[in-house]
Amino acid sequence: MRYVWVAAALVLLIGSCTLWVGLHDDGVVRGRVVQPDGQPAVGATVSFWEKTLTTLERRAATQTGSDGRFVLTGQPAHHFALQAEKSGFDASPRTLYRRYFRGQNLVLDEPLRLGAR
Numbered sequence: 001m002r003y004v005w006v007a008a009a010l011v012l013l014i015g016s017c018t019l020w021v022g023l024h025d026d027g028v029v030r031g032r033v034v035q036p037d038g039q040p041a042v043g044a045t046v047s048f049w050e051k052t053l054t055t056l057e058r059r060a061a062t063q064t065g066s067d068g069r070f071v072l073t074g075q076p077a078h079h080f081a082l083q084a085e086k087s088g089f090d091a092s093p094r095t096l097y098r099r100y101f102r103g104q105n106l107v108l109d110e111p112l113r114l115g116a117r
Helices: 002-023
Strands: 029-034 045-051 056-063 069-072 079-085 095-098
Touching (some): 029 045, 029 079
Antiparallel strands (some): 029 069, 045 056, 045 079
16 A cells, blocks of 8 residues: 555656646746846846857847846746846846756846946
């Protein structure tokens, strides 16, 4: 009987993980950009750089809204970098991120921070 319970638990665990991945694989990256003083960076350009074997290749870009937030969609890369730029400020450092599976949705814990000139 114990083998039945172990098999059932494994099926439930694998099924749950598969369902979770299926619901979170849209390639969406969300975050925000702030100025050096912590205020939202309105109209900043956020670039998505895919990390290949030897280089970083720019794949997409978007603008931040009035609250400094941005959304990039349809970006399936496992390993990538984000960088924010805005006129009058130094660009943010190119920050590397890694996802557990292809197209995993990601919400940044920390904002991209522009530098002071």
